[in-house]
Amino acid sequence: MKRINAARMVKTAVASLACMLMVSGCSYESEAESAGSAATSTAQQDLNTIMKWWGGSYNNDRQLTALAAAGKPIWRVDDTGKGGHIEVTSHYRAIDLPEFGDHVIYVEETKHGDPENIFRQRIYALSIDDADQVRVKLWYFNDKKKYVGAWKDLSRLKGLTKEEMFPLQDDCDLLVKKQGDKYHMPMGDKACVFGKNYFSYQVLLGEDSFWFRDKINAVADDSIVSMAGDYTYHELDRVN
Incomplete structure (x- = not known):
């Protein structure tokens, strides 16, 4: 009888331990799933905020006025100030x-207040990757004149197809990170390579501001091929 009771006690203990392990496992899985959902939720919130903030028109008039007063170089339309900051007007419009x-x-984006002097014309596609990070894919237009001014009438872009565009490789995506009350969007370090050069473009987006900086370096020795404003930010403020 004692042996039978002992056997029963062992079986009961094993069953209890298995139950505890199952509960613990279920609890762990639940916490992991919860953490994944929270990360996705945060990334989605960031994506929604970025879409809301980025839409609008911007210029860096305030910055240029301050730079001129301080005697800093400005890259004028005749390039007499080459190497300084450029006068930029930017239009960002959410589109279906x-x-x-x-x-x-x-x-x-245009330079020097000239709507025909296009500085940057793109389609930006924002998404959340497998690491729960917001990414921005950059698409270029094959025809650089066909859609100029479309920010004023987005219906002109209705039916735009990928055949009319070409994307930069994934290594050129902007990788979004929250930085204080702004979103920092750099490319990967030395990742966006074209032939003998690599391109560095960064954005710092606030609720009413859009800053950017860019430069091109040689892959071989990191020497600067092209750069404006010493790679400091062009500081654009929302104008509408």
């Missing part, structure tokens, strides 16, 4: 283009 994704922005 499902072929490029669920969160798409049309980008049009």
Whole structure:
């Protein structure tokens, strides 16, 4: 009888331990799933905020006025101030283009207040990657004149197809990180390579501000091929 009771006690203990392990496992899985959901939720919130903030028109008039007063170089239309900051007007417009994704922005930037002097014209496709990080894919227009001014009438872009564009490689995506009350969006370090050069472009986006800086370096020795404003930010403020 004692042997039978002992056997029963062992079985009961094993069953209890298994139950505890199962509960613990279930608890662990639940916490992991919860953490994954929280990360996705945060990334989605960031994505929604970026789409809300980025839409608008910007210029760096205030910055240029301050630079001129301080005697700093400004890259004028005749290039007499080459190496300084450029006068830039930027237009960012959220647009419905499902072929490029669920969160798409049309980008049009001009230099020196000249609508025909296009500095940057892109389609930006924002998404959340497998690491729960917001990424920005950059698409270039094959025809650089066909859609100039489309920020004023987005219907002109209706039906735009990927055949009319070409994307930069994934290594050129902007990788979004929260930085204080702004979103920092750099490319990967020395990642965006074209032939003998690599391109560095960064954005710092606030609720009412859009800053950017860019430069091109040689892969071989990191020497500067092209750069404006000593790679300091062009500080653009929202104007509408």
